[in-house]
Amino acid sequence: MTAIRKEPTLAAPPKAAVAPRSESQPRYAAPIMPEGTVAGRSLLLVVVLMSYLACLALAGVLIISQAVSTWSADIARELTLQIRPVEGSNVDTEVEKAYVILQSTRGVTSLRIIDKAKAAELLEPWLGSMPVIEDLPIPRMIAIQTDPNNPPDLAALRSALAAEIPGAELDTHQQWQAQLSRTADTLRWIGYGVLAIITVATAAVTVFATRAAIAANRNIVEVLHLVGARDRFIAGQVQWHFVKLAFRAGIIGTVAGAISVALLALVGPGNVPGGLTAASRALIFAPTTFALQNYALFLLIPIVAVVVSLVTSRVTVMRILSEVL
Known part of the structure; x- marks a missing residue:
């Protein structure tokens, strides 16, 4: 009786173990608002310009304050005696x-x-x-x-x-000092008004850019609603897009403005004591404590741009979603 020879079978290669995705594992999805859109580039340019102007306005207020402090100190130190x-x-x-x-x-x-x-x-x-x-x-x-x-x-x-x-009369120049202080206060309020106008203009441009972004991506927003996405999620995606854009634009505009002020301090005529160039140098190259205060004020510009963009885009997108969906 002939023995039946059994050919050995080749074992199938082991399958790679695929770990199931846990619920806590983060999923990276493409953003709802695409980068590099026309509205995004326009908003970036506008916020850069607004931040640049805000930096110059803030520097102007600080320079005026520094110059007036120097002039007031010089006036207070000097008296004039007239003998008729x-x-x-x-x-x-x-x-x-x-x-x-x-x-x-x-x-x-x-x-x-x-x-x-x-x-x-x-x-x-x-x-x-x-x-x-x-x-x-x-x-x-x-x-x-x-x-x-x-x-x-x-x-x-x-x-x-x-x-x-x-016939002796002592002049303390208090009249000139008071007039100088009033002029400086007027110029300061003008600077604050310019900053307020820049803030309002930035908010208005952000509203238009948010509406344009929602209109351009309406199909995506509707699909997200169909699959169960909530308004808060969509609003969060939109506002995060504009926050990143505003922060980048605010930094660029502030740095450009600071460079302009530094160029004024370095290139301007320095032979006029108490002039704007001297005040610019005192602003940029101030002692450590005073310089840190000035730099902190300049850093507020991109922060304010982010806050304005955050609040404006959030309110705008929630209102749009409640109207059209």
Whole structure:
């Protein structure tokens, strides 16, 4: 009896074990709002420009504040003593007496007598260059520099000058300082108004861009509704798209604005003390504590752009979804 020989069978290759997807495993899906759309590029450009203008407006407010602080400090440090010619007295003698009184006054750091020729030059813009101007009874003046940390007692100084020198008048420049402060406040409010207008314009552009994005992707939104997606999910996808766009645009615009201010500080004329170039340099190259405060204010621009885009796109997309779906 012949034995039946059984051919060995080849075993099938083992199948790769496929682990089932757990519910907690994240799924990466394509975004609802595609990148690089016309509305997205337009919004990016507009937010960049708005952030750039906001940076310049904020820098303008800070520069004006810095310049006004410098000018106010210079005005507060300097006084002017006018000695009018009085009948029966010698003006030169009265100037010498005033110089001695001022030298002995606490808080006075330096004195400079303005002679009659220099005083006549100061009057030329109003009276013109006339030979008769030297014959006029022009008051003699003494420029006084004071210590801001240890200022003199102005009331006592006025009393001493009035008692010893007839025709003496001490000018503290408070009128000019008050006028300068009012002008600075007006310019600051103008800067704040520009910032408010830029914020409103950014919000308006975001509304139009959100409506355009929803209209362009209406089919996708409707399909998502058919498969059970909720409005909150769709709104979250849309607003995240605009938040990323606003943050990128805000950073670009702020950096461009900061570079422009730095160029003004480096390239502008620096031979004018207390000018805008000097104020720009003080803003950019300030001491550490003050510089950190300025840089923190500039960093608020992209943050504000993100907040405006977040709130505006959220409200807009929820309203659109409630109307059309």
